[in-house]
Amino acid sequence: MAERTSSADLRRLILDTTRHLLVEKGYADLSMRKIAKAIGYSATSIYLHFENKDALFHALIEEGMERLLAELKQAEAAHPGDPVARLEALCQAYVHFGLENPEYYEIMLLLHPAHMARYPADKFRRARRNLDVIEAALIDGVNQGVMQATNTRVSTSVIWAALHGAVSLLNAKRVDIRIAHKDLIAETVRHTLRGCCPSLER
Amino acid sequence: MAERTSSADLRRLILDTTRHLLVEKGYADLSMRKIAKAIGYSATSIYLHFENKDALFHALIEEGMERLLAELKQAEAAHPGDPVARLEALCQAYVHFGLENPEYYEIMLLLHPAHMARYPADKFRRARRNLDVIEAALIDGVNQGVMQATNTRVSTSVIWAALHGAVSLLNAKRVDIRIAHKDLIAETVRHTLRGCCPSLER
């Protein structure tokens, strides 16, 4: 089984398998042993690519952050001029990423602070870049007079919180099963925009 | 060692200590032994008051549900006539509860679905009753023409998601430290109300 995978491939395989197991079992029920078994290598092999369990998860977090950033950037690229359309696209992209990548979302945002304490602070700061993309749209909107915000930093976090709330409740299967996911998402985005753009009539 | 604590007191002590440890260490890192050590009793003693670990957490979940419901009911009682003021009070109460009782909030709402399977579904169904209080205010508001909602069930979940997002990000210390908690909360509530009450000028 260990025949064809090159070193880089194995690293990838470990990361991907860990992600998949994360969805099935959750962070707490994931062990190096189980990952090793799932990839068909010995547990020791994982240590050749990651210093320890923390390092493996940190790599996954970092990767998730980058992927989310990429998706956000791609989303806003489609709406260069219109800040409102851009903000809407960013909201949609954020929620879409969270629902499509529950594993990344889990380790990135649902890990208990006690675990995050071991996550290097400098990488943490990078996480904030994702919010900067949203804030930039907000600032543009305010400057163009189509949005309203006393403090764009605060408003950004409010928007983020609303999106995060929807994503995490949906992923955790806490939302009333009679509500269609897309309805909740659509309404969440609408609420969010209405909160920023007073003139909006949707 | 356990000289003065009566039986009922010890049960309370276990519950309270577990709650506190929950904030410090998180659900995944909590063991019967750690709880026992924290209260200065043997691990065996816990089993005198709770059949097993699940039963202990279970009791905590139930307690949390009841307390939240009590706070919501108390909050709405202060605004019998005005649905908007009532909804605002409910939002404030929800967030307040979540921030003041991060431990209850954690077991009630941040448990991974994989773990939730171990807790009786009917207990969680009861959680939805808390949302009913919010939905009732929304329905009243719509009926009185001061709120707007295509589907109150969906709107309720949207409001809940926004509040939950704010609470969980704040509790997880994910929010930019330069943002004051009360600013984020105030703005979240304002956004939420603006999303439902089109005529609102705040």
Place this chain on the structure above:
Amino acid sequence: MAERTSSADLRRLILDTTRHLLVEKGYADLSMRKIAKAIGYSATSIYLHFENKDALFHALIEEGMERLLAELKQAEAAHPGDPVARLEALCQAYVHFGLENPEYYEIMLLLHPAHMARYPADKFRRARRNLDVIEAALIDGVNQGVMQATNTRVSTSVIWAALHGAVSLLNAKRVDIRIAHKDLIAETVRHTLRGCCPSLER
């Protein structure tokens, strides 16, 4: 629940309940707690009547020995003259006792030597009285010329072993299910008698 039972009654209740649990769960899965729960008293109460777990079981063993002896004596009483008929009755009585009282049989005869080491030696000697009854029949038979044995002590143990083998295999459900218990017993007794009484034509 503890209302009507007098002290002696409770002792009796403990002994009987322990016997019944013994059949269901086996010696290894029996705990003081489980006995207490089954009788509806606290575990501590058992210690008022028995010094410890060993003492409880020793009492049960002793009781079993006495009951078996009583049954053997009653069996031989019906055949005062004929040693062969007496021996046959004794064999039947022994097997009958073992199959009807699997709990007594288990603690009396199937306990691991390591456990029996704690059983007081003098009471152990009393156990041998049961065999004396059989040996007496054998000696009578030899004296009357209807039985044959080089050494009655050895022959007694051989008879006992054959009966014990049948009882313990039946109780342990090791015997081919297609064989009716009574057939095995009848044939075992026949074999046993044939082994002692050369003239027998059955």
Place this chain on the structure above:
Amino acid sequence: MAERTSSADLRRLILDTTRHLLVEKGYADLSMRKIAKAIGYSATSIYLHFENKDALFHALIEEGMERLLAELKQAEAAHPGDPVARLEALCQAYVHFGLENPEYYEIMLLLHPAHMARYPADKFRRARRNLDVIEAALIDGVNQGVMQATNTRVSTSVIWAALHGAVSLLNAKRVDIRIAHKDLIAETVRHTLRGCCPSLER
């Protein structure tokens, strides 16, 4: 600590040590820890060779079954023609195996039914094959007119029970210490043969 033992050796060491402890302490008092301590390895190491405690005992049962069958086959091979001599050899071999391998005998035949449920039924069905060897000799004897049996299946179990009774009482040290083991065995075998072979004059 475990300097020279290879992997296969350690597996063997675990099996052998477990067997020995089985005689000393009995099945009920055997723990993975105790086995580990006895071999000078950590408890965890045992799990490197056996999935769990059941699997370990399981392997021992299987091994015991095979060894007994081998001894029975070897015993009968020495007496191809004469069914009586063959049956005698089989009885001797059975008793010999039981006395020489009290540990195998204990897990194979003295396990409480409540515990047996944990071991695969088919393994125990295999145990019956050992009896088939005895029954075959009986059938041959009956066909050649030197033995007598109404039902060979029942007679086989009767013989087995007599042998098992002797083995288990001796192993459990229940037999009067004044009786030499070999006397009891010799007499048991003689009884057994006399029970089947009416013409026998021994």
Place this chain on the structure above:
DNA sequence: AATGAATGAGCATTCATTCAT
């Protein structure tokens, strides 16, 4: 006579990690 409270020791099992090869 009866009990609730308490515990230390023990159980099978899993874990992340190290080390020699």
Place this chain on the structure above:
DNA sequence: GATGAATGAATGCTCATTCAT
């Protein structure tokens, strides 16, 4: 690059027993 062998520490839980009341 990869592994098998090994382990100390931890997990939830049960046990027989003691003690004050």
